[in-house]
Amino acid sequence: MALNLIHxxxxxxxxxxxMRVRAARNAGKKAEFCRLLYWLEKMLVTGDLTDAQARAxxxxxxxxxxxxxxxxxxxxxxxxxxxxxxxxxxxxxxL
Numbered sequence: 001m002a003l004n005l006i007h008x009x010x011x012x013x014x015x016x017x018x019m020r021v022r023a024a025r026n027a028g029k030k031a032e033f034c035r036l037l038y039w040l041e042k043m044l045v046t047g048d049l050t051d052a053q054a055r056a057x058x059x060x061x062x063x064x065x066x067x068x069x070x071x072x073x074x075x076x077x078x079x080x081x082x083x084x085x086x087x088x089x090x091x092x093x094x095l
Contacts, residue, residue, distance in 0.1 A: 011060075018062065021036045022061075033082065034083070037078070037079050040079060051068070
């Protein structure tokens with residue numbers, strides 16, 4: 001289901017989302033970090049977000065300029081791994 005934002009723009013949501021991802025990572029909250037990336041991967045797989053949208057929001061939030069191939073590599077190496085880790089936590093009930 002596509003995002004239906006009422007109280008914020010897509011750009012505001014993306015900035016807040018990446019801020020939470022960064023905060024969870026910096027605080028060592030592995031379950032929260034994985035949960036957030038699990039949600040992102042789910043949105044990408046279902047087509048509710050495109051890779052281009054996610055990459056653009058990541059680049060804006062972190063001041064980066066990842067190309068499409070770099071984003072694809074990062075998605076496979078980090079986002080998908082965190083997604084799978086969180087899915088395993090869910091399956092084990094280890095949350």
